[in-house]
Structures are given as structure tokens and as C-alpha cells.
Amino acid sequence: MSQRPSTLTPAFLDRLVARVPGTDGRTWKLTEVYTGEVLAELPQSSPTDIAGAFDASREAQKIWGSWPLKRRLAVLKKFHALVLENQMLITDIIQAESGKNRRMAFEESCDVPMGTSHYIKRAPKVLGDKKRPGPVPVLSYSNEVRRPKGVVGIIAPWNFPFATGISDTIPALIAGNGVVVKPDNKTALSPLFGVELLEQAGIPRGLVQMVCGEGPDVGPTFLASADYVMFTGSTATGRIIGELAGQHLIGCCLELGGKNPMVVLPDANIDEAVKGALFGAFGNTGQICMHIERLYIHDSVYEEFRDKFVAATKALRIDATYDFGPEIGSLVSPDHKDRVASHVDDAVAKGAVVLTGGRARPDLGPAFYEPTILEGVTAEMIAGKTETFGPVVGLHRYSTVDEAIALANDTDYGLNASVWGQDVDNAMSVARRIDSGNVNINDILATAYASKGTPSGGLKNSGVGARHGDQGLLKYTDAQNIAVLKKQVMGPQGTQTYDAYAKQTTLSLKLMRKFGIR
Ligand code: NAD
Numbered sequence: 001m002s003q004r005p006s007t008l009t010p011a012f013l014d015r016l017v018a019r020v021p022g023t024d025g026r027t028w029k030l031t032e033v034y035t036g037e038v039l040a041e042l043p044q045s046s047p048t049d050i051a052g053a054f055d056a057s058r059e060a061q062k063i064w065g066s067w068p069l070k071r072r073l074a075v076l077k078k079f080h081a082l083v084l085e086n087q088m089l090i091t092d093i094i095q096a097e098s099g100k101n102r103r104m105a106f107e108e109s110c111d112v113p114m115g116t117s118h119y120i121k122r123a124p125k126v127l128g129d130k131k132r133p134g135p136v137p138v139l140s141y142s143n144e145v146r147r148p149k150g151v152v153g154i155i156a157p158w159n160f161p162f163a164t165g166i167s168d169t170i171p172a173l174i175a176g177n178g179v180v181v182k183p184d185n186k187t188a189l190s191p192l193f194g195v196e197l198l199e200q201a202g203i204p205r206g207l208v209q210m211v212c213g214e215g216p217d218v219g220p221t222f223l224a225s226a227d228y229v230m231f232t233g234s235t236a237t238g239r240i241i242g243e244l245a246g247q248h249l250i251g252c253c254l255e256l257g258g259k260n261p262m263v264v265l266p267d268a269n270i271d272e273a274v275k276g277a278l279f280g281a282f283g284n285t286g287q288i289c290m291h292i293e294r295l296y297i298h299d300s301v302y303e304e305f306r307d308k309f310v311a312a313t314k315a316l317r318i319d320a321t322y323d324f325g326p327e328i329g330s331l332v333s334p335d336h337k338d339r340v341a342s343h344v345d346d347a348v349a350k351g352a353v354v355l356t357g358g359r360a361r362p363d364l365g366p367a368f369y370e371p372t373i374l375e376g377v378t379a380e381m382i383a384g385k386t387e388t389f390g391p392v393v394g395l396h397r398y399s400t401v402d403e404a405i406a407l408a409n410d411t412d413y414g415l416n417a418s419v420w421g422q423d424v425d426n427a428m429s430v431a432r433r434i435d436s437g438n439v440n441i442n443d444i445l446a447t448a449y450a451s452k453g454t455p456s457g458g459l460k461n462s463g464v465g466a467r468h469g470d471q472g473l474l475k476y477t478d479a480q481n482i483a484v485l486k487k488q489v490m491g492p493q494g495t496q497t498y499d500a501y502a503k504q505t506t507l508s509l510k511l512m513r514k515f516g517i518r
Pocket of ligand 1: 156157159164184185214215232233234236237240255256257258288289387415462463
């Protein structure tokens with residue numbers, strides 16, 4: 001194992017966690033995953049702290065929301081540059097707190113500048129007033145005006161703590177909101193550093209707050225205080241957040257779990273599909289909401305694909321080092337490793353066959369688990385239907401495309417899917433029949449996720465709403481309809497009877513349709 005990066009000094013880490021309110025003195029031991037050593041004592045926020053954080057953000061939002069968009073965007077441009085200047089430090093922090101390999105930590109750090117850059121360019125068009133015709137031609141018009149919601153609450157998971165904590169904060173800020181972020185306790189450091197960079201870039205002090213604690217402790221006050229909630233996490237927690245949002249009559253966006261399929265069509269380039277499957281199944285140690293847990297391969301190429309995939313998986317370099325060498329890192333915690341292992345053990349007990357992997361690697365660290373390929377996974381096994389969220393994938397054969405589509409859709413989830421075939425038109429027609437919010441053709445997930453101009457969200461139990469695209473900015477606003485009537489001409493005029501007015505109205509509705517006026 002290589003040394004923890006020298007950038008992560010106790011003084012630096014203490015400075016980061018000092019930002020979290022915790023007036024009753026409770027702390028949580030945030031550890032380096034590779035060693036289990038404590039990195040920081042993370043304050044745990046009480047209900048009073050949480051309500052106070054929202055109040056402070058609400059005060060600062062009055063200033064921020066009054067700034068013209070151009071001035072807010074100038075701050076975000078500075079922030080973009082600061083993230084790139086500090087990219088290796090961000091990578092160090094993400095890696096230490098999550099245990100992922102350095103390549104993935106670096107790629108995670110790229111998500112924030114990509115999203116920020118997209119919205120800097122797009123926001124003036126999306127947030128600007130839109131003038132529209134009113135009901136009375138010439139004499140009336142309406143303005144669609146976009147107003148910030150107020151203070152947006154962002155609840156983030158541990159698998160991409162910097163990306164989900166900060167990338168979702170950026171459009172909320174651009175739209176003029178204050179933000180309170182609640183990260184997972186395990187991975188609070190990288191979003192805390194993101195908040196520090198936002199302040200260095202020039203957001204008003206207090207505008208972005210962070211509170212920490214176990215979800216069920218934080219949730220009720222958090223939801224009672226927020227004007228909108230952006231939640232990323234499991235489907236089970238998403239249901240709780242949705243219920244609380246309903247009680248408080250606030251909007252929410254829920255980005256939830258998946259059990260994502262990959263379909264290898266008969267004409268797929270097998271070498272490229274194998275390379276894709278390696279990332280799809282094992283990237284971020286299988287802890288990506290959009291990663292692949294079910295692989296459907298056409299009969300005609302099954303053996304070739306399976307043999308190449310198993311050989312390539314055995315050759316993956318798995319290690320606990322802070323350099324770009326390892327292709328696979330650790331799982332996030334020993335508890336999560338036990339959960340992943342329990343899915344594999346259950347599958348094996350019920351008849352699945354392990355083609356490679358299937359064991360923990362305590363020699364590398366307390367939460368390492370080998371990339372694992374299973375054959376013979378059925379719906380009766382936990383891994384058949386439930387999201388494992390680890391480096392475990394099941395291989396399945398199919399003989400017709402209809403069968404592959406039916407198998408891909410045989411899930412309560414609908415977050416992501418991957419279709420491989422050299423005839424792109426054919427692959428596209430397969431993609432359209434898969435019930436999934438994202439489908440990548442000849443890629444796993446990055447092409448869809450990094451297309452920041454297109455909304456990305458889940459169908460079925462994978463979510464409500466979307467991030468990215470114009471929708472990903474507009475959801476942090478309320479539409480105000482400011483309508484103008486230049487002269488009061490509606491209703492019967494002068495001595496006109498209502499009969500005559502009704503006839504005239506019917507006629508004008510007909511004519512407006514005929515000439516395409518309204
Ligand atoms: P989780 O639902 O347990 O926790 C997510 C966050 O919610 C954490 O910050 C947690 O502390 C908080 N939380 C938990 N209970 C809460 C409550 N009652 N009130 C308020 N907050 C609460 O999820 P997890 O295990 O940390 O993350 C993994 C899951 O996230 C997987 O299912 C994965 O697929 C999903 N995920 C989805 C996306 C997406 O964009 N769709 C992205 C990343 C992860």
C-alpha cells in the first residue's frame with residue numbers, strides 16, 4: 001500500500017470539518033478506507049444546527065438572488081478555474097474517504113467542471129424571461145419569469161461524494177438559490193472542500209452550508225427547512241424523502257438505484273464490448289448507480305464474450321495505492337463488503353457458478369472484494385433482482401432480440417442500459433424498447449452521463465425528475481407568469497348582449513384556429 005497523500009494533513013482536514021455545525025458535541029469518526037485510520041472527527045448536526053444552517057443560507061440568498069445572473073456566473077467561472085487548479089488535491093480527498101482507485105477519483109473530479117461549464121454557457125438562455133402571446137392578439141402578452149426556489153437541500157450518497165454533492169449544487173446556485181448540502185458521513189470531506197472553493201470564488205459567506213449526521217436523524221428537520229430537495233441515494237430512502245417532501249409541499253428530484261442491463265447484440269464488436277463490460281461491471285468497484293449488474297449475450301457470441309471477459313477480469317490490477325496504477329480499488333466500507341459478499345454467497349448457495357472472483361481480499365485492505373463474474377443467476381437469488389452495488393455481474397444467454405429486451409426490462413428499476421452492436425440504427429431500435437431513463441449505445445454510461453445538455457434520470461423505481469439539461473436548471477426555479485393586458489377588452493363591450501358576445505367569441509376561436517393565431 002502506498003502512503004496517504006501528504007496533502008491530507010490533520011490541520012487541513014480539521015479546517016474542513018470545522019465548517020460543519022455540531023453544537024451538542026457529537027462527532028463521527030471519518031476514516032481512510034484503505035487503512036481504517038481516523039482522518040477526522042466529523043461534527044454531527046442537531047436539529048437546531050440544521051434549522052440554523054437553512055436560516056443562514058436564506059439570509060445570504062437575499063444578496064445572491066439579487067445579483068444579476070452575469071455577476072453570479074462570474075463567480076462560477078472563478079470556481080471552475082479553482083477546481084481545475086486543485087484537481088489533484090480533490091482526487092486525494094475523494095480517494096482517501098471513499099477507497100476508490102485513483103483513476104475513478106480523478107474522473108469524478110472532472111464531473112464538477114464539466115457541469116459548471118455547461119450551465120455557465122446555457123443559463124442565460126434558460127433563465128432569461130420568455131415573452132409569449134396573451135389571449136387577446138396585439139393587446140396582451142405574458143412573461144415567463146424564473147425565480148429561485150429559495151434554499152435548496154441537497155442530500156448526497158457516498159459513491160460519488162464530490163460529484164453528487166457539488167455538481168448538483170452548481171445549477172441551484174446559478175438559478176439564484178442558497179444551498180444546504182448533507183453528504184454521507186463517510187464521505188463529507190470532498191464536498192466540504194468544494195464549499196471552501198465556492199467561497200474562495202466569491203459566493204456570499206454562508207450561502208452554501210453543510211450539515212452532517214445519520215440520514216434518519218437529519219431528514220425530518222432538513223425536509224421541514226428546505227424549499228426544494230435534490231436527493232441521490234437508494235430507492236428505499238428516496239421513498240422516505242418523497243413522502244416528507246409531500247408533507248411539506250415542496251418539490252423534489254429523486255435520483256435512485258438501478259439494476260442495469262447490458263445487451264450484446266450478435267453484430268457487436270466483442271473486444272470493445274468486453275472492454276466496456278469491464279468498466280461497466282467493475283468501474284468504481286461496482287459502486288456506480290448506472291453500472292452493469294446483468295449482462296445479456298447473444299448465443300452466437302456467448303462463449304467468445306465470456307472467455308475474453310473472464311480472462312480480462314482476472315488480469316485487472318486491484319490494489320490500495322494512491323497512484324494511477326490500480327484499475328480497481330476498495331469498496332467503501334467493511335459493512336458494504338459484507339453486503340456484497342452476502343449476495344454472492346446467496347447466489348452460490350442457490351446454484352450460481354463463480355467464473356472468477358467471489359472472495360474478499362483482506363490482504364489489500366478491510367473492504368476489498370474481487371471483481372466477480374457469475375453464471376446461472378436466477379430471479380430467486382438476491383443478486384438476481386436486488387441492486388448489489390458492488391463488483392458483481394451475472395452473465396446470461398439469449399437467442400432472440402425480443403427475448404433480450406424482455407429480460408432487460410424484467411426489473412423494477414429503469415436507470416441505465418447499455419446496448420452493443422455495429423449497426424447503430426438497429427441498436428437504436430433496441431434502445432428505444434428498453435424501459436430505462438438512459439441508454440448508451442456502444443458505451444456503458446459516460447456518453448449519456450457526460451452529455452450535460454440532455455436530462456438524465458431514472459424511470460420506474462429509479463427516480464423522479466432528472467439532472468442535467470435545461471430541466472436540471474429549471475427545477476431549481478419557480479415559474480412566475482406576469483401577464484399584461486394593454487386595454488380591457490375581454491367580456492361584452494358597451495351595450496353588447498351576452499348572446500352576441502358568446503357568438504363573437506365562438507367565431508373568433510374558430511378563426512384563430514383556422515389561421516393558426518392561437
Ligand atoms: P442511502 O439512500 O442509504 O443514502 C443516501 C444519502 O441519504 C446519505 O447521505 C444518507 O445519509 C441519506 N439518508 C439516509 N436516510 C435518510 C433519511 N431518512 N432522511 C434523509 N437522508 C437520509 O444510499 P447509499 O447507500 O448511501 O447510496 C447508494 C445508493 O445510491 C445506490 O442505490 C445507488 O444506486 C444510488 N445512487 C443513485 C444515483 C443516481 O443518480 N440515480 C447516483 C449515485 C448513487
